[in-house]
Amino acid sequence: MDIFSGLTIGASLLYFIPPMLLLPVVMVICVAIYRALFGKILPTKVYNFLMGPIALLGFFIWAIPMDMGFYEFFRAMF
Template sequence: MLDIFTGLTIGADLLYFIPPMLLLPVVMVLCVALYRILFVKLLPNKIFNFFIGPIALIGFFIWAIPMNIGFYEFFRSIF
């Protein structure tokens, strides 16, 4: 019998990729929230708004460095 659904098993292979992708926006939002709490009153509005993007980028690097040193393999071993 012809099985036409054999190519759909790729979703199970990518299951370990989902938790790190969900963790990325959480880390970035936490970095921006911490920046907002600490500097909203200290910096002028234009400077504060200018640095929101770089702070989110720092959040990306905070996420990426642990993924590079083994958290990716941790999530991969769970599934």
């Protein structure tokens, strides 16, 4: 009798962890590129106002490949 047969949720979420770790990395890279290109050029209020949309752009850069099947790569890996 296998009493632990219902505890497979940990193994099924293992392929979900690498994309979630990749999300903040992509967002930080987008913000770093934005800072390098426009940090000294834009006024402070405009620079700070556009920081949120740039982070959102990083989310979309991450989400589109995940929707196109990059998520399946992580799923096949584990």
